[in-house]
Amino acid sequence: MLESLPQVPDFLQIRDLPTTTLRGLIDASLRHRDRLAECHAGGNSCASLPKPLAGKIIANCFLEDSTRTRCSFEVAARRLGADVLNLSGVGSSTAKGETLADTARTLAAMGVDALVIRTSASGGARLAADAIEVPVINAGDGRHEHPTQAILDMAVLTRHLGALEGRTVVIVGDIANSRVARSDTHALNALGAMVRLVGPPTLVPSAYPLIAAVPSRITVHHDLDEALTGADAVIMLRLQLERAAGGATASDYRTQYQLSEPRLSRLCKNTLILHPGPMNRGTEITHTAADAAENSVILEQVEMGVAARMAVLEWAIRHQGGGYSQSSLGTPQSLERPPTPIR
Ligand code: NCD
Numbered sequence: 371m372l373e374s375l376p377q378v379p380d381f382l383q384i385r386d387l388p389t390t391t392l393r394g395l396i397d398a399s400l401r402h403r404d405r406l407a408e409c410h411a412g413g414n415s416c417a418s419l420p421k422p423l424a425g426k427i428i429a430n431c432f433l434e435d436s437t438r439t440r441c442s443f444e445v446a447a448r449r450l451g452a453d454v455l456n457l458s459g460v461g462s463s464t465a466k467g468e469t470l471a472d473t474a475r476t477l478a479a480m481g482v483d484a485l486v487i488r489t490s491a492s493g494g495a496r497l498a499a500d501a502i503e504v505p506v507i508n509a510g511d512g513r514h515e516h517p518t519q520a521i522l523d524m525a526v527l528t529r530h531l532g533a534l535e536g537r538t539v540v541i542v543g544d545i546a547n548s549r550v551a552r553s554d555t556h557a558l559n560a561l562g563a564m565v566r567l568v569g570p571p572t573l574v575p576s577a578y579p580l581i582a583a584v585p586s587r588i589t590v591h592h593d594l595d596e597a598l599t600g601a602d603a604v605i606m607l608r609l610q611l612e613r614a615a616g617g618a619t620a621s622d623y624r625t626q627y628q629l630s631e632p633r634l635s636r637l638c639k640n641t642l643i644l645h646p647g648p649m650n651r652g653t654e655i656t657h658t659a660a661d662a663a664e665n666s667v668i669l670e671q672v673e674m675g676v677a678a679r680m681a682v683l684e685w686a687i688r689h690q691g692g693g694y695s696q697s698s699l700g701t702p703q704s705l706e707r708p709p710t711p712i713r
Contacts, residue, residue, distance in 0.1 A: 379689040380499040381507045381682050383515040384556040385581075392524070392560055398681035399525040403674055406449070421451025423687055426483040428452045431473065432509065433459040433489045438647050438672055439509050439518070443486050446679035452687075455482060474498035474506070484686050487511070490612075505686040513547050513613055519646055520553035522678035523605065524561065526671050530642055531602055532711035535562030540597050542568045542627055543607030543654055546575055550646045551607060559584055566590075568597045569627060594627050595636070603642040604629065606655050620653060629659040642667050 384392065409416045428447040432440045440456075447454045457477070459465060464473055470489060474497075477485055484505045487495050492512030499506035510516040524534070531537055539558050545551045545567050558565050559582040567574050568591045579588035591597040598604060606629050624630070629643065634656075637643075643666040649655055660668060 378499070378503055379505050379686045380495075381505070381517055381686055382495050382499060383508065384517045384520045384553045384560070385515070387517070387556075387560070389560045392521075392557060395521050395678070395681050395685060396525045396528055398684070399521055399674060399678040400529060402677035402680045403525065403529075406677060407673075416449055419449060422684060423447065423483075424451035426452040426687055427455055427481070428683065429455045429457060429477045429482040429485045431457045431477065431485060431487045433462075433464055433470075433487070433494075434510065436488055436509070438675055439488065439516075442672070442675035443507075443509060443518075443679050443683075445676045446683055449676065450680055450683060452483070452683070470494050470497050471501035474501045474504075478502040478504045483690070484683060505690055507682060507686055510549055512549065513552070513610075514549055515553045515556075516549040516646075517553050518675075518679055518682050519550050520557040521682060522671060522674040523550075523554055523644060523646070524557050525678055526644065526667050526674050527603055527642065528711075529670075529674075530667065530711055533561075534558065536564070537602040538564045538566065538600060540566045540568060540601045540604040541607065542594060542597075542604060542629070544573045544610045545569050545578060545607070546573050547610035547613040548607050550605075552581065554605060555582055555588065559587055563587070564589075566597045566601070568592070568594050570623070595633065598633065598637060598641070601638070601641050603644060604637075605644040605646075606649075606659075607646070608648060608650050608654060624653060627654065629655045631656060631658055634659050634663055637665075639665070641665060644668060644671055646671065 405419060406416060409419065430440060430443050444454050474485060482504060484507060485498060486507045486509050487498050488509040489511050492514040495506055495508035495511040508515060508517055527534055541551050541554060555565055565588045567578060567588065571592060574590050576590055578590060579585040582588055643659060643663055645655060645668045649660055651657055651660060660666060
């Protein structure tokens with residue numbers, strides 16, 4: 371029996387994304403990263419790179435604040451040869467009360483080829499996607515998901531560690547309110563990694579592991595020092611004050627959950643340090659942990675952000691208008707031969 375395939379290659383969440391697609395996007399991100407790095411290292415302009423999205427228009431609709439994600443989507447689209455239309459909450463009709471669905475329909479009616487959307491509404495990207503026939507890419511929707519952040523985080527981890535199966539990744543902080551934690555948890559779960567979620571009980575619900583397909587690979591901890599033992603990587607998160615994160619006072623939080631100098635010195639030399647940004651230096655992470663530690667890959671995450679968004683934009687546009695299967699990016703090669711780690 372023929373499987374009925376969705377016509378529009380929306381990229382809304384990591385949950386339910388076929389693992390072949392996830393792996394394919396990680397591989398594509400790593401390839402884009404290497405090509406961009408070669409251009410930069412050789413002092414060459416990236417103008418010589420192929421422009422598969424020439425003539426396409428990407429609408430970047432950011433209804434919530436963003437630096438890294440918004441700019442990297444724009445850089446990614448331009449590197450692929452597309453034109454970019456930028457729309458923000460302030461200065462657009464959403465400030466006059468227009469719904470997300472109407473904003474999406476308006477942009478689609480102008481003939482844009484893909485809509486990148488960030489919104490404070492959990493599930494907002496799906497609302498937009500249901501309203502239009504143009505691919506919608508979720509750039510972060512409320513507390514729900516931030517799927518391109520997961521692709522870039524997995525690409526950085528894979529670049530350093532190789533296959534993630536059996537690796538231990540610690541995610542620290544405001545798990546309950548973080549869309550990054552949610553998308554990363556789903557991605558790590560699909561790739562066979564062990565995830566330790568750490569934070570105060572108010573910010574790490576004990577039932578959280580049940581969001582994942584394989585809950586037994588996820589554990590909840592309230593003691594950071596214990597959770598860091600034997601970790602391959604630690605992802606520090608910001609307190610999402612805009613989503614009413616609360617409970618512990620700032621000074622209690624720092625004592626218990628900050629990646630501080632003493633914790634840094636106890637960390638295994640090879641434990642990678644990640645943070646999706648923006649960092650609140652002095653709260654969840656100190657300057658030393660963020661910058662000086664040899665194993666901090668925070669700026670590499672930013673670099674990989676461009677590559678990952680190139681991979682996702684290309685995937686969405688390539689599969690628009692038919693021939694789309696969610697697993698179309700998975701190649702036998704990506705399944706059999708994980709990239710060689712750089713250390
Ligand atoms: C994250 C986000 O917006 O969810 N940042 C990002 O996209 N780089 C995390 C955060 O805001 O703390």
